[in-house]
Amino acid sequence: MAVEDMALTARTQLITADARVAEALYVGKSVKNLENEELDNYPICKESRWKNLNDGAEKGAADVVSNASCKEFMSEKTSTEMRWHKEGLVNDGKVRHPTDSKAWKCINSKYDWFASDAHNKQPYWIMSMLIPGPRSPGMNIDVYLRPLIEELKELWEKGVETWDAKVKKNFKLHAILLWTINDFPAYEMLSGWSRKGKFACPYCHKDTNYLWLKFGSKHCYMGHRHFLPLDHPLRKNQIIFNSQVELREAPVPLTGEQVLKQHNLDVMHIEKNICESILGTLLQIEGKCKDSEKAQLDMEHLGIRQDLLPIIKNDKYTLPPALYSLDKDDKKILCQFLQGVKMPDGVASNIRRCVDILPEEVVIGLIQLSRFFNAKELVEVDMDKLSISIRETLCWFEMVFPPSFFDIMVHLPIHLAEEAKVGGPVCYRWMYPVERYLRTAKGYVRNKA
Structure with a gap:
């Protein structure tokens, strides 16, 4: 089962084994015990649950989406392209890009602080969630989406510190999810x-x-x-x-x-x-x-x-x-x-x-x-x-x-x-x-x- 959310611009994969285990891990409680909140690594894939902040002095939750977002600005070429919607847009009345849509213009008018910075992004990334198993998760899909939603909320409310290779300085990156796209089921x-x-x-x-x-x-x-x-x-x-x-x-x-x-x-x-x-x-x-x-x-x-x-x-x-x-x-x-x-x-x-x-x-x-x-x-x-x-x-x-x-x-x-x-x-x-x-x-x- 693959669910594609067209919203930001990077691909990230979140692989879990079972909806119940995923739910338990998300709230920091194992199906068998209450000690997972103290773990430094996920029990199945062994990946670190943490990322280093301030040269390793602190711990913060590993953030897949925001890390992928930052990478787009670490190349001078892609950094320029990521600001095209603000700096290179052609206003000739034709609808050829999401920036010409009513939705994008609505966000710009409602959140001028967000629209004023060309670094901030709205669409359009592919985030693929790969859920193994013989059957679709059905209504349990919300369990797998919860970590993703938390990261998106962090990107919007707090932002993440990001390096811009084009202008050679750090900035605070914010992002917003405008819509999702998937098949009808x-x-x-x-x-x-x-x-x-x-x-x-x-x-x-x-x-x-x-x-x-x-x-x-x-x-x-x-x-x-x-x-x-x-x-x-x-x-x-x-x-x-x-x-x-x-x-x-x-x-x-x-x-x-x-x-x-x-x-x-x-x-x-x-x-x-x-x-x-x-x-x-x-x-x-x-x-x-x-x-x-x-x-x-x-x-x-x-x-x-x-x-x-x-x-x-x-x-x-x-x-x-x-x-x-x-x-x-x-x-x-x-x-x-x-x-x-x-x-x-x-x-x-x-x-x-x-x-x-x-x-x-x-x-x-x-x-x-x-x-x-x-x-x-x-x-x-x-x-x-x-x-x-x-x-x-x-x-x-x-x-x-x-x-x-x-x-x-x-x-x-x-x-x-x-x-x-x-x-x-x-x-x-x-x-x-x-x-x-x-x-x-x-x-x-x-x-x-």
């Missing part, structure tokens, strides 16, 4: 917000629009028309949707302060899961396809999409082809196209090269989704346009795909543009580099017992 463990059931969306919260699929035996999250402007023509379209005019207003959005208290949605895992759902449905991959007999029975039960309802003949169900149904040759063309795609980090392929095998109703939504995830340097007006665009895209998907397609991952992109306004560019808040680094690290493991 870890989101549940860290935030306490359930990722399943009626209120799975942490942004829509109590106003999450859900449906229970009787035959699929799961919740789906549709009804994206109520996110559209009140005068949008799709709100009045009864035939294609659920035979009703959509009059509801969008859920009341969280305030900026509430968003800052949340964990970030990870764009990487959202993008990956949506891609798997689309390709799995188009290619009818077993276990990934969202279109099945149960899905069409659910549509019949809900009274929607009459053109896709099962046809009963000779006591057997016949499933009519959907708009996105591909024959064997079309599937081969799509697979060959995907096999030949080559793209740099963070850049998706242009799906318009493959539109000939899909009808226009399907292609429009896929192209809009591709443009949404391809957005680069933006101004706030562009993000407003993206916010409207993704709402329309999900409505297009509702016209094409069955309700079973709309799991919580398909719903979450509707909040990404608004989150980008608060947190800044997603390239500093997604798990692509983290997952790649962990994949490399796992390659060094020889004994996987």
Whole structure:
């Protein structure tokens, strides 16, 4: 189990054997006795629990995070780079760095003593906590996080004495954690917000629009028309949707302060899961396809999409082809196209090269989704346009795909543009580099017992 907190800029590893032992060690009490508070070394890894202060005259608790923070300023080159957010920032109205985000500006305005010193840092480090064992720690994750939280509090409240190789003098380093980023299962463990059931969306919260699929035996999250402007023509379209005019207003959005208290949605895992759902449905991959007999029975039960309802003949169900149904040759063309795609980090392929095998109703939504995830340097007006665009895209998907397609991952992109306004560019808040680094690290493991 790996939990990645995108907050500062160094990698630190905290390895413990068991949640109960970790808890006991943290409070200075062993599972077996009360003498661990007097130990100079951890009983398992034998590492020192202390660091020398004032030339060895005093003892202080070993501080992994602050030590890693200081190292960034001990090189003249990295010291210059660590002050770029204050000394080299380009203010041209574009959102290309976390310093351009509302969250960073909010911290600067609220804590001017912190913002005035270019040494002080906000994002964006990777702190990986490696927890060995056959299972995820689940809600016990807070036990492993407590030492980390204590160090972060010390960095913010007291700071640490640090040497700056660029200016050749010591300074007091402070740091603040703005947000965390992790996959959606870890989101549940860290935030306490359930990722399943009626209120799975942490942004829509109590106003999450859900449906229970009787035959699929799961919740789906549709009804994206109520996110559209009140005068949008799709709100009045009864035939294609659920035979009703959509009059509801969008859920009341969280305030900026509430968003800052949340964990970030990870764009990487959202993008990956949506891609798997689309390709799995188009290619009818077993276990990934969202279109099945149960899905069409659910549509019949809900009274929607009459053109896709099962046809009963000779006591057997016949499933009519959907708009996105591909024959064997079309599937081969799509697979060959995907096999030949080559793209740099963070850049998706242009799906318009493959539109000939899909009808226009399907292609429009896929192209809009591709443009949404391809957005680069933006101004706030562009993000407003993206916010409207993704709402329309999900409505297009509702016209094409069955309700079973709309799991919580398909719903979450509707909040990404608004989150980008608060947190800044997603390239500093997604798990692509983290997952790649962990994949490399796992390659060094020889004994996987």
